[in-house]
Amino acid sequence: MQSSLPDPLGYISHADGTIALEPSATVFHYAQGLFEGLKAYRDANGKITMFRPDMNMKRMNASAERVALPTFDGDAVIELMKQLIRLDKHWIPDQEGYSLYIRPTMIGTEAALGIHPPNAALLYVICSPVGPYYRHGFKPVALYGTTEYTRASPGGIGAYKLSANYAPGVMVQKEAAKKGYIQNLWLYGPEHHVTEVGTMNAFIVFKQADGVLELVTPPLDGMILPGVTRDSVLALARDHASGKAPIEGMPEGKLVVTERPVTMKEVKKAAEEGRLVEFFGTGTAAVISPVDRIGYEGEDLHIPTGPDGMGVISRPIWKHLVGIQTGKIPHEWSVAVE
Amino acid sequence: MQSSLPDPLGYISHADGTIALEPSATVFHYAQGLFEGLKAYRDANGKITMFRPDMNMKRMNASAERVALPTFDGDAVIELMKQLIRLDKHWIPDQEGYSLYIRPTMIGTEAALGIHPPNAALLYVICSPVGPYYRHGFKPVALYGTTEYTRASPGGIGAYKLSANYAPGVMVQKEAAKKGYIQNLWLYGPEHHVTEVGTMNAFIVFKQADGVLELVTPPLDGMILPGVTRDSVLALARDHASGKAPIEGMPEGKLVVTERPVTMKEVKKAAEEGRLVEFFGTGTAAVISPVDRIGYEGEDLHIPTGPDGMGVISRPIWKHLVGIQTGKIPHEWSVAVE
Numbered sequence A, B: 001m002q003s004s005l006p007d008p009l010g011y012i013s014h015a016d017g018t019i020a021l022e023p024s025a026t027v028f029h030y031a032q033g034l035f036e037g038l039k040a041y042r043d044a045n046g047k048i049t050m051f052r053p054d055m056n057m058k059r060m061n062a063s064a065e066r067v068a069l070p071t072f073d074g075d076a077v078i079e080l081m082k083q084l085i086r087l088d089k090h091w092i093p094d095q096e097g098y099s100l101y102i103r104p105t106m107i108g109t110e111a112a113l114g115i116h117p118p119n120a121a122l123l124y125v126i127c128s129p130v131g132p133y134y135r136h137g138f139k140p141v142a143l144y145g146t147t148e149y150t151r152a153s154p155g156g157i158g159a160y161k162l163s164a165n166y167a168p169g170v171m172v173q174k175e176a177a178k179k180g181y182i183q184n185l186w187l188y189g190p191e192h193h194v195t196e197v198g199t200m201n202a203f204i205v206f207k208q209a210d211g212v213l214e215l216v217t218p219p220l221d222g223m224i225l226p227g228v229t230r231d232s233v234l235a236l237a238r239d240h241a242s243g244k245a246p247i248e249g250m251p252e253g254k255l256v257v258t259e260r261p262v263t264m265k266e267v268k269k270a271a272e273e274g275r276l277v278e279f280f281g282t283g284t285a286a287v288i289s290p291v292d293r294i295g296y297e298g299e300d301l302h303i304p305t306g307p308d309g310m311g312v313i314s315r316p317i318w319k320h321l322v323g324i325q326t327g328k329i330p331h332e333w334s335v336a337v338e
Helices: A026-030 A053-066 A074-087 A167-178 A228-241 A264-272 A314-325 B026-030 B053-066 B074-087 B167-178 B228-241 B264-272 B314-325
Strands: A011-013 A019-021 A033-035 A038-042 A048-051 A099-108 A121-130 A141-146 A183-188 A193-197 A200-207 A213-217 A255-259 A276-283 A287-296 A299-302 A334-336 B011-013 B019-021 B033-035 B038-042 B048-051 B099-108 B121-130 B141-146 B183-188 B193-197 B200-207 B213-217 B255-259 B276-283 B287-296 B299-302 B334-336
Touching: A026 A099, A026 B026, A026 B033, A026 B099, A033 A053, A033 B026, A048 A074, A053 A074, A053 A099, A053 A228, A053 B167, A074 A099, A074 A121, A099 B026, A141 A167, A167 A183, A167 B053, A193 A264, A193 A276, A200 A228, A200 A264, A213 A228, A228 A255, A228 A276, A228 A287, A228 A314, A264 A276, A264 A287, A264 A299, A287 A314, B026 B099, B033 B053, B048 B074, B053 B074, B053 B099, B053 B228, B074 B099, B074 B121, B141 B167, B167 B183, B193 B264, B193 B276, B200 B228, B200 B264, B213 B228, B228 B255, B228 B276, B228 B287, B228 B314, B264 B276, B264 B287, B264 B299, B287 B314
Parallel strands: A141 A183, A141 A287, A213 A255, B141 B183, B141 B287, B213 B255
Antiparallel strands: A011 A019, A019 B019, A033 A099, A038 A048, A038 A099, A048 A334, A099 A121, A183 A193, A193 A200, A200 A213, A200 A276, A276 A287, A287 A299, B011 B019, B033 B099, B038 B048, B038 B099, B048 B334, B099 B121, B183 B193, B193 B200, B200 B213, B200 B276, B276 B287, B287 B299
């Protein structure tokens, strides 16, 4: 096929903001696409920051490598994002809970019916103002424990933020909604290991026999997306538990923070024994999303939440993390834009 | 974000043949895309036929349903493809082994950063003249038995022709190439079950202890693409084995045709005992692709092929199948275009 497009770019960027590609562009046929999501915040003094953009660039390069798209200099793209945010800074809302969502994207643009590493790719960044995920306080969600479908498997692509990981989940979420749940909980294997909550990482708080609270998330075993919020929650909780950086409002007593496999058998048993303290998802959009009900094998497990929708561990961690993100609490994770 | 695109289409089809989409089109971010591949042939009398297009439409609708894209009337799209082929019939080569490759494609075109079933989609068909896959006789390929990565898993999307199944394989094929193999053989699970050959279905011929030849392919267990060539090879071999429609040139003696799981242990043992008669891939592009070597756990298994690159079972089946496709052998699978 003859290409009408400027070689070697493979695409035309039109003045109306659209991207024009050949119908045979590899992103259409072979899902050669990936993305990231991060946020820029405007603090009370008007200072604009991004939250841990280096983590997104590192993951984006790992994703690119996994699907044979080109890797790139992450620091250079952070500089470009800063310039873009400065240009678009009037779009960053200054109300509480609002921010600028930033979506770096990469697509394979070569016009080719054969499947191979594309000889052309486009990296672009979308910005969009976003409001608070929960406008009227936290609203805990009900999850359907999915055992009929899997999100990821060993040797697969679950650990990468590839476009290919998302389309298959839409129908699964729709089926969960039909059953009366907001989102689905991805369970893996014959023992129904907890993996992810829709498109978020999963966290659970168990009360151990000795009364100690354990904050658990599944390990990065190749099936779990290495979420930036996941990493941040773990780091903050560990620094609290070790006494290095105590978090205000955390309950008295010892906290243990672990990355380990969790089965639904363990979750169910803890719920029955009144030791299931919390269950929540983490992600860039919602930061923390509390869960109050899990439909599993025909029955509902109930998880306690406070009057504000949060739990004893998620509430202070959320407050601390959002404090860092919005510049109220100074932290090296905040990267100044201007 | 404001969309400059005509609602509800979500795309602009430009006069230069390109498709213009918003940068936030769901196909870019969430792999809401799928495709099919089939061929149209011109026979010695100039008659133009398609091969089993109903199978492609059935599979395309199944793919669409799996990723929450709209389903459609397959017969209506076959009619549209016929009209397109009539328009483009001067592109169908009339040399031996040439055909018109037809690529129906569907993409989600809605501009939306949220993940949900797209409210707009585009179904389009690409045509491209293609030459013989093997210009100078069959050239058997060497496969690397991949145990580090998986193509599909139970509860996943391996049984659907989704764009999301292809990007992750490119790097795996590249790694096989670096090791000196042409393509990779996808092995699944702790027992290294044979699943697919690159982007083709896998067939194996074993000689049983009693001398009977067994043609085996892995069953449609949710991890295997239901290939049209796979189905056609099975149907022809079964009709030969039952005596209903003997295939010219098949070896004397009983043939058994089975869909059952095959492990590499079984393949290796058969190779060692001289009972591994054939190993080949099937797909629309190559029809049949013979394999003469498999790299597995550090050693090479060798598979006999004839001087023409084919084997005793694949040669007559290939000849018969291509005879049907090109109109030399009349068959209900051939659908007249004009």
